Amino acid sequence: MLKEYRIVLRNSGLIDPENIDEFIAADGYRALQKALKSEPIGIYEEIIDSGLRGRGGAGFPTGTKEKAAAVICSDCTRYVICNADEGEPGTFKDRVIMETDPHTLIEGIAIAAYSIGAHKGFIYIRGEYGLATRRVQLAIEQAYDRGFLGKNILGSGFDFDLEIRRGAGSYLCGEELTLIESVEGKRGHPRIKPPYPAERGLWGAPTLINNVETLANFPAIILNGAKWYRSIGTEKSPGTKIFTISGDVNKPGFYEFPMGVTLKELIYDVANGVKDGKPFGAALIGGAAGTFASEQHMDVPMDYDKLREVGLTLGSGAVIVMDDTRDLNQVMLSILRFFKHESCGKCIPCRVGTTQLYNLLNENLTQGNFDPAKVYPELIRQAGMIAKTSLCPLGQSPILPLKSLWEHILVSQIANQ
Amino acid sequence: MGAYFGFANSKSVIMAKVKIRIDGKEVLANEGANLLHEARLNGFDIPGLCYHRKLTPTGACRLCLVKVEGQRGLVASCTLTVKEGMNIVAFDQELEDTRRFLLDYLISEQNTSYDDTYTDELRELILRYNLDKAENRFFKPIKHEVELKIDDSSPVLTYDPSKCIKCFRCIKACDEVQGKNVLSFTQRGLNSYIVAGTGTWGESECDGCGECIQLCPTGAIVEKPHRDTISISKVEQRVRTTCPYCGVGCQIELLVQNGRIVRSNGVEGVLPNDGRLCVKGRFGYDFVHSPDRLTKPLIRKNGELVEASWDEALTLIASKFNELKQKYGPDSLAGYASAKCTNEDNYLFQKFIRIAFGTNNLDYCTRLCHASTVTAMLKSIGDGAGSNSIEDFETTDCLIVIGNNIIETHPITATYIKRGAAKGMKIIVIDPRRTPLVSYSTLWLQPRLGTDVALLNGMIREIIVNGWFDQNFIENRVEGGMQAFSDLKDLVEKYTPEVTESITGVPAEAVKEAAKIYATAKTAMVATGMGMSQQVTGTHNVFSLLNMILITGKIGKERCGIDPPRGQNNVQGATDVGCHPTMYPGYIPISNVENRQKVAHVWGVPFESLSDRPGLTTVEIIQAALQGKIKGLYIIGENPMISDPDLNHTENALEKLEFLVVQDIFLTETARFAHVVLPASSWAEKNGTLVNSDRRVLRVRKAIESPGEARQDWEIIHELAARMGKPMPKYRDEAEIFDELARITPIMAGISHARLEHQGIQWPCPTPDHPGTPTLYLDKFNTPTEKAKLFPVEYTEQSEQATSEYPFILNSGRILYHYHTGTMSRKNKVLTDFVNKPYVVMHPNDAFKLGVKHGERVKLTSLRGSIETQVRIADEVLEGELFMPWHFTEAQVNRLTRDELDPYSRIAPFKISAVRVEAVGD
Numbered sequence A: 001m002l003k004e005y006r007i008v009l010r011n012s013g014l015i016d017p018e019n020i021d022e023f024i025a026a027d028g029y030r031a032l033q034k035a036l037k038s039e040p041i042g043i044y045e046e047i048i049d050s051g052l053r054g055r056g057g058a059g060f061p062t063g064t065k066e067k068a069a070a071v072i073c074s075d076c077t078r079y080v081i082c083n084a085d086e087g088e089p090g091t092f093k094d095r096v097i098m099e100t101d102p103h104t105l106i107e108g109i110a111i112a113a114y115s116i117g118a119h120k121g122f123i124y125i126r127g128e129y130g131l132a133t134r135r136v137q138l139a140i141e142q143a144y145d146r147g148f149l150g151k152n153i154l155g156s157g158f159d160f161d162l163e164i165r166r167g168a169g170s171y172l173c174g175e176e177l178t179l180i181e182s183v184e185g186k187r188g189h190p191r192i193k194p195p196y197p198a199e200r201g202l203w204g205a206p207t208l209i210n211n212v213e214t215l216a217n218f219p220a221i222i223l224n225g226a227k228w229y230r231s232i233g234t235e236k237s238p239g240t241k242i243f244t245i246s247g248d249v250n251k252p253g254f255y256e257f258p259m260g261v262t263l264k265e266l267i268y269d270v271a272n273g274v275k276d277g278k279p280f281g282a283a284l285i286g287g288a289a290g291t292f293a294s295e296q297h298m299d300v301p302m303d304y305d306k307l308r309e310v311g312l313t314l315g316s317g318a319v320i321v322m323d324d325t326r327d328l329n330q331v332m333l334s335i336l337r338f339f340k341h342e343s344c345g346k347c348i349p350c351r352v353g354t355t356q357l358y359n360l361l362n363e364n365l366t367q368g369n370f371d372p373a374k375v376y377p378e379l380i381r382q383a384g385m386i387a388k389t390s391l392c393p394l395g396q397s398p399i400l401p402l403k404s405l406w407e408h409i410l411v412s413q414i415a416n417q
Numbered sequence B: 001m002g003a004y005f006g007f008a009n010s011k012s013v014i015m016a017k018v019k020i021r022i023d024g025k026e027v028l029a030n031e032g033a034n035l036l037h038e039a040r041l042n043g044f045d046i047p048g049l050c051y052h053r054k055l056t057p058t059g060a061c062r063l064c065l066v067k068v069e070g071q072r073g074l075v076a077s078c079t080l081t082v083k084e085g086m087n088i089v090a091f092d093q094e095l096e097d098t099r100r101f102l103l104d105y106l107i108s109e110q111n112t113s114y115d116d117t118y119t120d121e122l123r124e125l126i127l128r129y130n131l132d133k134a135e136n137r138f139f140k141p142i143k144h145e146v147e148l149k150i151d152d153s154s155p156v157l158t159y160d161p162s163k164c165i166k167c168f169r170c171i172k173a174c175d176e177v178q179g180k181n182v183l184s185f186t187q188r189g190l191n192s193y194i195v196a197g198t199g200t201w202g203e204s205e206c207d208g209c210g211e212c213i214q215l216c217p218t219g220a221i222v223e224k225p226h227r228d229t230i231s232i233s234k235v236e237q238r239v240r241t242t243c244p245y246c247g248v249g250c251q252i253e254l255l256v257q258n259g260r261i262v263r264s265n266g267v268e269g270v271l272p273n274d275g276r277l278c279v280k281g282r283f284g285y286d287f288v289h290s291p292d293r294l295t296k297p298l299i300r301k302n303g304e305l306v307e308a309s310w311d312e313a314l315t316l317i318a319s320k321f322n323e324l325k326q327k328y329g330p331d332s333l334a335g336y337a338s339a340k341c342t343n344e345d346n347y348l349f350q351k352f353i354r355i356a357f358g359t360n361n362l363d364y365c366t367r368l369c370h371a372s373t374v375t376a377m378l379k380s381i382g383d384g385a386g387s388n389s390i391e392d393f394e395t396t397d398c399l400i401v402i403g404n405n406i407i408e409t410h411p412i413t414a415t416y417i418k419r420g421a422a423k424g425m426k427i428i429v430i431d432p433r434r435t436p437l438v439s440y441s442t443l444w445l446q447p448r449l450g451t452d453v454a455l456l457n458g459m460i461r462e463i464i465v466n467g468w469f470d471q472n473f474i475e476n477r478v479e480g481g482m483q484a485f486s487d488l489k490d491l492v493e494k495y496t497p498e499v500t501e502s503i504t505g506v507p508a509e510a511v512k513e514a515a516k517i518y519a520t521a522k523t524a525m526v527a528t529g530m531g532m533s534q535q536v537t538g539t540h541n542v543f544s545l546l547n548m549i550l551i552t553g554k555i556g557k558e559r560c561g562i563d564p565p566r567g568q569n570n571v572q573g574a575t576d577v578g579c580h581p582t583m584y585p586g587y588i589p590i591s592n593v594e595n596r597q598k599v600a601h602v603w604g605v606p607f608e609s610l611s612d613r614p615g616l617t618t619v620e621i622i623q624a625a626l627q628g629k630i631k632g633l634y635i636i637g638e639n640p641m642i643s644d645p646d647l648n649h650t651e652n653a654l655e656k657l658e659f660l661v662v663q664d665i666f667l668t669e670t671a672r673f674a675h676v677v678l679p680a681s682s683w684a685e686k687n688g689t690l691v692n693s694d695r696r697v698l699r700v701r702k703a704i705e706s707p708g709e710a711r712q713d714w715e716i717i718h719e720l721a722a723r724m725g726k727p728m729p730k731y732r733d734e735a736e737i738f739d740e741l742a743r744i745t746p747i748m749a750g751i752s753h754a755r756l757e758h759q760g761i762q763w764p765c766p767t768p769d770h771p772g773t774p775t776l777y778l779d780k781f782n783t784p785t786e787k788a789k790l791f792p793v794e795y796t797e798q799s800e801q802a803t804s805e806y807p808f809i810l811n812s813g814r815i816l817y818h819y820h821t822g823t824m825s826r827k828n829k830v831l832t833d834f835v836n837k838p839y840v841v842m843h844p845n846d847a848f849k850l851g852v853k854h855g856e857r858v859k860l861t862s863l864r865g866s867i868e869t870q871v872r873i874a875d876e877v878l879e880g881e882l883f884m885p886w887h888f889t890e891a892q893v894n895r896l897t898r899d900e901l902d903p904y905s906r907i908a909p910f911k912i913s914a915v916r917v918e919a920v921g922d
């Protein structure tokens, strides 16, 4: 069987997440010590060199964001925020990190804060994540006790405070600017972009906002160096990725692999194949804001760019597998229901469009005589307009599953009929 | 994004013009300004529903999408700022198709019915994109999952969520423009709608300003009053004029239909208010159509006021006044001018009193508000008016608001303050009462009533001890320089923070903190109110304030100074144009022979006929009447029977007069004592000008006809002068009166009606090409030496103190919904819907001790008299202190106040009366 390569999850299951000593014994907080001895600029340069890209879905180069937040002004207040809202359906990697090794995350956040000069940070945790919240909270307290957080960390003169904020069940609040509004205590409506968070984020201050998995990579990169990190994964997407595999497979779960692993390997080698020996139908990669892959994509190396080349997205790394008896139109309908429900309503195209899309598909499905060739082009036309005109990336999402389902699967189904 | 750009006269944002390209055409636009706004200014009518010039961009409707060279995809133009060299496509097939698509989407969830009672921006777009007919619409209507309930609970507006396009304009209007933050969305997505507070409008903190109505682009929030009669397409006239209430001088637009005012909107884009109004300005106009308006002259016959002809009334008045003048001399006559009449009316009135009566016994209610402030300011810095411009209240770094419930009494000035606070301006509130501004403030000092001098001296000492004074300023701009400063220093030496605390009750630490914030701010202003001025020590209070301002050099610079926001809409103007016992128009002393010669020349009267004897002031006139020295009194648009201190006393005085003429629009409490009552015109029936609190001369324009036989004030005065044998020249119109007034009023010499067409001009404006003066004293003070003067003053105990018999100190003042003596405000449904009953505010501990409950009736008794009212229990007042609004004739606070006067300014101590409280049961 294909072997996992664990960087982020290296301690997961091996140490007691509630015992800081076990973490320290496993080289914990050594990266932070090392970082505090070097110049901040050296840290973000290292992250830039490592090629680490954001694991929240968009795959933006992390070091570049850090640098932007670090150099935008001298002597101003800055914040760092860890995005632990994890709302994408089928995704539970951040939960695993927080539940099984919260200190790795805290160490990563502290390093990031030091590199940009932030003295205050927030972890915005999805409201439903009770255990994760408790464990992170406990870990924060322990870290304060041991001097890894708070005033004058490890005698370096660097101060950093970290606090948890809890989400309230809105998918959109995972979107960075909406999340920032929410941390400020406002309703979950997105802000106009630009300015980006690195320019004007929390309370108008430059803010670095990264996903849990992204930040959990920091300690290993700082300890082992950018060169080491680049030796893992693919050229344009170095490092590993946690894939959360669910749906019709024999062994669903979370698995950390170097970037470039294929769908076939994940489904057949790692998750022990499609349940009940049924033929593979489709895989939804990246959650609701993701794309449908078909049989033809089995051998595409999974990294940000390779997938994009074939019209797929890696997204959060969720892989939802469907056997060939699943009614993909119903799957699509529930995705549209999800968007309709999660649209914040601020902008016209997404507020009205997500409902129009849902109604259109729903009416056609319930009427009988469903003809995808008549419905999908119109759905795609509207979803395209929505994507083109909406205010925030949520409205740009429905087009992804719609178009990929149509082009990758339904078109050939029709042709084969 | 300057919220202000667009003001012709504003000094706030001056932007450079740069070249940009729109649809291939080169245009000039303001750099850094909003792209959508600039495009529209240049004639590119890009659609858009969520953007409004006054609000931060929202980017919600997406209709304003354009293409920008160098940027991917479509970009909302309302979220972009103009940069040199930008190249934009505003209209092409793709963009127009996209906009039509979006609009079609929008109306699929919308109730698009229209009833012609409001201006509907959405409807205009629907027509423009041919989507009014159902067959042109592509998308099926959407059914909402939640029931969309109409909220009709507010006295001023109705919210219909089925017409709400969720553009955020109302939310931002309430929050960003008015600083109230009452509104928000509830629910999510398609099901979201607006809520006020946590439930309905009626229960929320909404105070009815109507900003949200004005900025709502659809019929989702509509005005309630006159909903059943107004028809936008049938509106005959839209008249721009100035609000009849407070001294902010908001510019309003009156909509007239069938000869009646049916709506009042704020005028966008001009100062002082930039479209903002308070509940009075927007909903307080109904009084002009009240059936109680006077329509015929009334003459007292056999003790009764009976209708008479104008001829009979005027003949009687002329002969009676002439008779009294002959019998008792000119100084037996007196006049009360009006802070509600125009400059033109008041100018002619003072001219009338001076040439027809031949006396300087001429005053008005200003004596009751800010006379002490004006006295102190004239002595110390040379002008009695506010030194700054209203926008400075937003941009200064620090603001002290002392004795001034500014959110309620000057609501629109307060909007600037709240906006400043949101951007980090430091606000120090000094008030014995927890005024609404306290929740926006950095620091609140709560001194005991009447201890202001001690507090200010304590702050001054702290400033000196810490070296926060401005030596350079003192040496160059203060008379006596460091020597004068050292006299002040010696005097305040004993006001240590601890001593100050023991006198005022303000913790020593807070005294230090306040001194530090104020003195170390880069720029700082002070807004002082009647809490300071209406005391026996009123002038001293303001002197000590000015001392603090002067030693820190916080005046004579942009965004620094002292501002006493004025109570009524023309309280400033009436003094400016000479309704003053010792000054001619433009603050020219009557005592000076040369001045009298000049005035006599312009008026065409013999120099000797102008009296050089200083006249009596408001309360002195009443006292003199009581003593039988004043025999005849002519009152225009004033109601001393509510506004004067010690009303029992006033009543006796009015009864003693041999002849009293009251010219008003209503039969006021005062008019009931008159021998002749003359029906005058309301502000909506007049042309003219007035002067607001920031010295801005503003136009008043006629919107409707006067009822019955009511006449213009100035015409009545003019006619009376003729009948008394002292005719004035013929004036073609009010503009011509203004021209004469400009000739003898140097501060307005450069102003004419024509120059005020678009927006007001701030005096001094000496020449026709002078732009007006936003900030006073930048180069010199207006004193004879051109320097300011320090007046060190000691704290003295209040002459009236609480005693065991009268254990409470009663404070009085105004509230948002009413105004002055209530003659106007209480004749408006909306305003009385909000509040229509007098009350007294008492601290919960006192209520507990007395055993009175909220809402219970109590009797308040002072040495002067007693009244009954309801108790409101709230901890906004200190223990042992009470507060009561004075607008209500059924519980006249001034039955309790005293007419002991400030020796310098002759103002009365409305703020401090010792009273006792007894429960009287329900």
Ligand SMILES: Cc1cc2nc3c(=O)[nH]c(=O)nc-3n(C[C@H](O)[C@H](O)[C@H](O)COP(=O)(O)O)c2cc1C
Binding pocket: A053, A054, A055, A056, A057, A058, A059, A060, A062, A083, A084, A085, A086, A087, A088, A171, A172, A173, A174, A175, A176, A177, A209, A210, A211, A212, A214, A215, A392, A393, A394
């Ligand atoms: C609708 C929506 C939901 C999102 N939810 C999440 C989320 O739950 N967690 C997350 O890390 N990023 C989420 N994102 C992405 C964030 O906006 C942002 O890109 C991310 O936090 C950046 O971190 P990274 O660079 O480390 O990936 C979401 C984006 C959108 C548009």
Ligand code: SF4
Binding pocket: A172, A190, A342, A343, A344, A345, A346, A347, A348, A350, A351, A390, A391, A392, A393, A394, A395, A396
């Ligand atoms: S795209 Fe959707 S989620 Fe984003 S602002 Fe518009 S309505 Fe809200």
Ligand code: SF4
Binding pocket: B173, B174, B178, B180, B181, B182, B183, B196, B205, B206, B207, B208, B209, B210, B211, B212, B213
């Ligand atoms: S009327 Fe004024 S206070 Fe009330 S909700 Fe509207 S904007 Fe806010």
Ligand code: SF4
Binding pocket: B163, B164, B165, B166, B167, B168, B169, B170, B171, B194, B215, B216, B217, B218, B220, B221
């Ligand atoms: S009520 Fe009016 S202003 Fe407010 S969101 Fe709805 S349409 Fe916009």
Ligand code: FES
Binding pocket: B047, B048, B049, B050, B051, B058, B059, B060, B061, B062, B063, B064, B065, B076, B077, B078, B079
């Ligand atoms: S006007 Fe620009 S998005 Fe609405």
